Amino acid sequence: MDCYALLPLLIVSSVMGCYATEDAQTKRPCLEMRSPNATQHVAHRRFRRGWIWKQFFVPEEDPAPQIIGELKSDFDKGDLSIMYLLSGEGAGDVFEIDEYTGKIRTLRKLDREEKAFYTLRAQAINRKNNQPIEPESEFIVKVQDINDNMPQFQNEPYMSIIPEMSPTGTTVMQVTATDADDPQYGNNAKLIYSILQGEPYFSVEPKTGIIVTSLPDMDREAREKYFVIVQVKDMMGLSGGYSATTTVTVSLSDVNDNGPIFQHNLYSFGVAESAPVGTTVGRIKADDSDVGVNARMNYSLEEKEGSDTFHIRTDPVTQEGIILLAKTLDYEAKRQFFLAAEAWNDHVDTRFLSYDEFRDRTNLKIVVEDVDEPPVFLLEVYDWKIHENAALGTSVGTVSARDSDTANNPVRYSIEKDTDVKKMWKIDPNNGTIIVAKPLDRESRAWHNLTVTATETRQNGLSSFVLVFIKVLDVNDNAPQFSREHHPYICEGVQSGELVDLISAVDEDEEEEGHQFYFTLVPEKRINPNFTLRDNQDNTASILTRRSSFTRQDRHQYLLPIVIADSGVPPLSSTTTLTIIVCSCHPTGHCPAGGVEAFALTMGLSIQTLIGVLVCLLMATVLSILMLAVRRRKKKQQGESKEDESKPDPWEASEKVLRYMEPGAEVDSGASPPVPLRPHPRRKGRQQWRAEVAASIRMSLRQSYNVGPEDEVFRQFIQDRLYEADHDPYAPPFDCLRTYAFEGMGSSAGSLSSLESSTSEQSPERPRDQGMPFMRLTLWHGGKEEETHF
Template identity: 55%
Template sequence: MKLGKVEFCHFLQILSLFLCLSGMNQAEITRSRSKPYFQSGRTRTKRSWVWNQFFVLEEYMGTDPLYVGKLHSDVDKGDGSIKYILSGEGASSIFIIDENTGDIHATKRLDREEQAYYTLRAQALDRLTNKPVEPESEFVIKIQDINDNEPKFLDGPYTAGVPEMSPVGTSVVQVTATDADDPTYGNSARVVYSILQGQPYFSVEPKTGVIKTALPNMDREAKDQYLLVIQAKDMVGQNGGLSGTTSVTVTLTDVNDNPPRFPRRSYQYNVPESLPVASVVARIKAADADVGPNAEMEYKIVDGDGLGVFKVSVDKDTQEGIITIQKELDFEAKTSYTLRIEAANMHVDPRFLSLGPFSDMTTVKIIVEDVDEPPVFTSRLYSMVVSEAAKVGTIIGTVAAHDPDASNSPVRYSIDRNTDLERYFNIDANSGVITTAKSLDRETNAVHNITVLAMESQNPAQIGRGYVAITILDINDNAPEFAMEYETTVCENAQPGQVIQKISAIDKDDPPNGHQFYFSLTAEAANNHNFTLQDNKDNTATVLTKRNGFRRQEQSVFYLPIFIVDSGSPSLSSTNTLTIRVCDCDADGIAQTCNAEAYILPAGLSTGALIAILACVLTLLGMSSFSYPSFPFNASWQKICAYKLQHSSPP
């Protein structure tokens, strides 16, 4: 016969009550009574309460109060003269006592998990006097546990991970269940673990709850997640025990146990020959069943005739191999390339090397397609020279271009006039011969950079460009001249042979061996008595004085013509005039004034003479504005001022 939970609890309760009653589990008073507890006089018989612990089963589900135990004093003769009083925890509210019989009952269902025991006090009183006949005594009612709580996984549900291919017995995670029942009483809180779902892949240790792998070589690529159901059962797993369950989600983490594999043994791609360098030609990808770093790979070209023309790199995000162009393609030179490409894992697990190499090979064929290309010049830059003396129509040089396509279309030439605005040059449309169209001047433009256009006759939209640098060669067509406008002075007190100016020359021409200038005075100036010229033979000349002293009042400016000849072939010459001003100089030879009208008073003229002169000047100026017929002011005052000047003497 099977008992349900409630029936089994009642059975245990009845059995416990029987044991309590038969084993002195109720509180009784065993006394050898001779006299009442309170007597007149000084003597009394010693009394003592001998209390045993009361036990009561929890979770009583009956309708009548639950009998707990009985209090009894040996002075009680059963005649109703003694009454029993109960106080303490739960007195009256949970526990009641029959004051006549001392029987204790529980009026409410008790839960050991809420409160495991109650402490109460008992008294036996004389009903008439209401005085104690026994000393008050304390006792305990202990709630006896029954198995009314199932094990619970407080931390569930669980998630855990374990590397794929782990050996049998690898720990995954530990689960723990708790049971609220009394662990010190019986087996109500003694839990064992078992696995209800998840075999045969995993197992659980019955006592510890440690989950372990149970099958070898579990493959994440085949199945990466498992849902386990773990049971915890109390009563050491015996029949009648209570149980609880939790779920454990176990994820197999990846290890690098799969090499990369190309889905195809060969690939073919067509690309136009006009594709620029660094352009992407193709993307290929080797499949790897692993994930994360275990699926990272690198690509490289290991063989083929495209080495140096193409390169392969890896896209870090997609793990694709990206093939790009390193050199320009030319259909006319080569129409196809073959590449042998390897994909290899970057992070190899040594445990799985026995499975074979963690790499794979594939072949990539690249077909170069022809496109209609513009004409190509035989040189990227043409350098030509022509003399600036060349006549109009002089041939300077020739450019050449051809159609690189198989059709080899004829080419026509022209000059991009944006690079030859003045139209100095012409080009023959068929031959590419460049000639002069107008006179050239090196001093205006020494180098002309022009662009020549080559156009396909069959497809005028296809235009190639060539670049021509035309250097204009110099001829001696510019005479030399002074290097600057000189401001030359000579002191009035200059001595013979004194240097007053050093001159140099410039020439707009640019002779190959540099300039060499020759200086001399012109024929009409060669015999002058004032100045001479000395050629320094270093493209400079020195002007020197020939006589002693100069006076501004006599001549304030001299003009010296200088003849300059260059070393060109034929040589050119020019006459340049040097202007020399006579100046008053200080003791150091520094010019003070070069004004020819200025007059310096003689040395030793007194202050009084200066005042007299000034007065005469002012008077004359004043009289000139007033004219009276009866008095000749102007003539008289002029004579007086002259007299003053003649007879003035130093102080």
Template identity: 50%
Template sequence: MNCYISLHLLLGLAQLCPCHTDMTNSKMHEMNQSLRSQLRAKRSWVWNRFFVQEELTVTEQHVGRLTSNLDEGNASLVYLLSGDGAGTVFTINNRTGDITAIKKLDREEKAYYKLRAQVINIYTGKPVEPESEFVIKVLDINDNKPQFLDGPYETSIPEMSPEGTSVIQVTATDNDDPSHGNNARLLYTILQGRPYFSVEPTTGILRISSQMDREAEDQYLVVLQATDMLGLPGGLSGTTTVTINLSDVNDNRPIFQLGLYHMNVSESAPIGTSIGIIMADDSDIGENAKMNYSIEDGSHIFDIITNNETQEGIVVLKKKLDYEVQRQYSIRAKVTNSFIDEYFPKDENSGQTTVIKIRVEDADEPPVFSHLEYAMEIAEETPYGSYVGTVFARDPDITNSPIRYSIVGSNLFSILDNGTIIITQPLDRETAVWHNITVIATEKNNSQQVSEAHVYVQVLNVNDHAPEFFQYYETYVCENANAGEQIIFLNENQKEEEKISTTKQYIDKVPKSVQWTVAVNLLPL
């Protein structure tokens, strides 16, 4: 509403009033003089602070009254209102200065209104008070419930955390006026989550009130409530949830599934053979559940390899076994965690052990020669059936199967059932000095089980060759040559090998003879 337009309308009404029609000029002059005196006097607005309550459903709500100390109640003054909401939210009684709210207000939408007041003399049209600004404050009522704007919440804490550990702080907001009573003063309580959790009533800090084990339960749902009016009757409330995940700590040591394992392995198994699997369980997860297996007694025959994918312990052979030497082994295996956590007591980190009993199974093994290689010798020209040497092989199994021998790669030798090697025909050293033969040993009870050994036979030399001349000799001598005079030098072709071999024990001591023919021609004098 335009205050100046209202002023002109009021002045116009005053001029139409009958009482003013009969006024004399002198009377008007006296009134003007009186107004001037009043304007020169001390002027002051008189009002209390204005408040209006929000959310009232009545059509009109009296706010208060504007009063000037110059108002003598003779209806010569009018009150005008301008500013926030003037005419739309608030109206004023021009004669009395009473202000009325004509609309339901919401403090959360607008908490106060700034207005201006003015008082006008209807006769002069001039203000008798300077324009003054005042505020109408909207009083709060508890019409907003607390809200958790950041909820629902989710967080994670280590399992077995001590009592009193802070989990998370939740915060609720209340749109009511925090400066007006307890409308926005909140109190936090826990609706679901006891006895493991508690909440500080005024801060909203959620704390642990009892230790929790992830292996028993790994997730908790806590329901929190915020109530305004400090939880007093009539207060409004709002709720939120906090999902709490327990992260794992290494508070469990691995435990073997069995206290005793039984395994079998053949004595013929090669080095590196997997004999069996042992397994331990760890209630932890991730790195906290990783394990290492080892042999506690330091066995040099077996080893344990950890499968990092399956967390199994694979027992492997690292040295050949012999059923006839030892038929059973007992080893102690140990399992420990790969990563140690501060929650894991040091005196319990020694690991758990189990016993593995390994039974060696007998295998049908091939015969075993007393030597892998044999060296023998025999003189040449020795007659058929002569003794060369003996080999020996045995069945290493308990059955001790009889052995059958044979020779491959040569028809100059033969072997008897007892391993004795003989010749089948005389040998000539000048033909071959060494003979390399292979002897095969076969089990009579299982022809698939065979072994072989190498025999090297050296043929010794005997004096079985007479000397030989290189050529036919012919020479000349004078008829009067002196006795003893050398006519020619004869050289027999005795082999160097024969000369060297004369010291051998098998050489015939009777020397062979050589004959020659020399043609001698006499030269005449």
């Protein structure tokens, strides 16, 4: 018996089992009845009662309405006193119950795939007292499946790729179909697969849907794609069932099972003899049925003459062999070439072919085509040398060109105008000899670059050109000169043997091993009483003093002619006269004008300079006269106010002694004694001390004019001057009266004199400002400037 037939009995027994048992002590049924109007529970003893079931299965897709079963209580006597009620899933919508008879019927068609079963509840109620006769009971209505759904393939479309030449039984892919019918009921959802199209190349497993190959050696080059139609049927493939189909596209991937093959045994090409290197001569290609990496080609050339005039490379896109020109061609020398070309695959698969089967050979014939060519020079570049003193008409060299064609036309030569500067060169148009047309000067131009053209003499003849480089060689034709302009000077009182100036020379000529210069005085003045010249043997010379006691009163300048000779062949020399100025140098040893006095003496002063000097002198004279007049006026006023002309003048400074006192004060025995000023050193003693200063210090001063403040020579010069000032006993500061001036009558600032305190004690009632002149005195004392008002 089918298990579905027992299901109603199981449901009925589970629902009605409650009435088959009673409490052993109280003998009450397991269901208690309660009236809605009762105030307490009333237990009723009764015998076993139960529902009467008829049918609870509904086939899907059955027409409605249709009675599917009946619910009836065993209390029902047929007097219509019991009312049956139905609730739960689908009650009133899918199912309804006859409240008098308990019969259940459907209201519409049922679909198992939409809902496989419904859970309902039934209840029997006494119409008279509206009390339940039977307890509410739950039951299930199951929808029976029928084969009303056809199978459907999943994950379409199906595509697969397998290598060509795959062995039999190679898995292609698996197709899968599903059926919405109940797989647990009958054979409605049991599927079987089969192939409608694709045999004998492919087959399918009936139950799994796995597609495999049925034939070996499927060749991609013969057929690249296969379309396999697979059918699926339910009901185990029996008649009356549903079926569906799908298409599987099977593509064969390529393997290297074919070698390259040339379609011709001989390929012919032509190339002009004037073609430049790298010109494409032609293309060849070996056919290969494979694709992708399996069809990649390599080519090689083998020239029977072994000249390597051509080479071949592979075009990565078309896999063609491109034949290129590797050397220049000459129709007159060789008119055709015979070569052998070979092609082979990059990727070799020995499962299908041997190594020899992956190669193929063919022959090439390349014909050289004649072209009218321009003349050809024997050399690519001409490089010549000639001395700058070469005479006009001297031959520099000869260029030569010939017509390489079989006609061998004569050629004529010419020099391009833009390269023949000032027509310094000429060329013989017939033989190509270049000669000197104008004098040469290496110092003006050391290299001459010419472009020589050779042209065929026939009508519309072709031309070619060549570069000619001419280097002009140096000869010793320039005398040496001073490397810079010199303005030497010496200080008055300079010592013998001191360095006046350091001279050097330059030469425009070119020496391979460098120049060597020689410095001397002119022969008639080799023995100079004032100066001597010392050649330092390093292309420099030193001018030294031979005596001392140079003074401007005796002579303000000296002329010193110097001869400079070079080491050329033949040697050349030049004479230059230096003007040495005698200068009144500063105590530090340098000339105030820095050598400018030399220009003033030799070149003279300009009118503007003379006017400026005269104006300055005139202004200074006027100021001096005014100051003298003011001082005389003050003295006159002071003389009239004196009571006793015999008293010493308080402003008198005699014999470098300053008497410092307030006007009107008397000089008595208690006054301070006069303070003598520190005597100014005499020039003779100062010159004697200066003689002890090293000559190199004074020379460093001269060199410092040509350097900046950051230069080492400049810093050393400053340090030497500081040391000289600190240790010079004759240098300032020494006490001296510097300046004084009349500033008017009286001052609101009061007296600043250091003598005011003592004077005030002697004359406490003396007024400060009653017509007394107010003076300012500036002194140098102990190296410091002091200003005193009184």
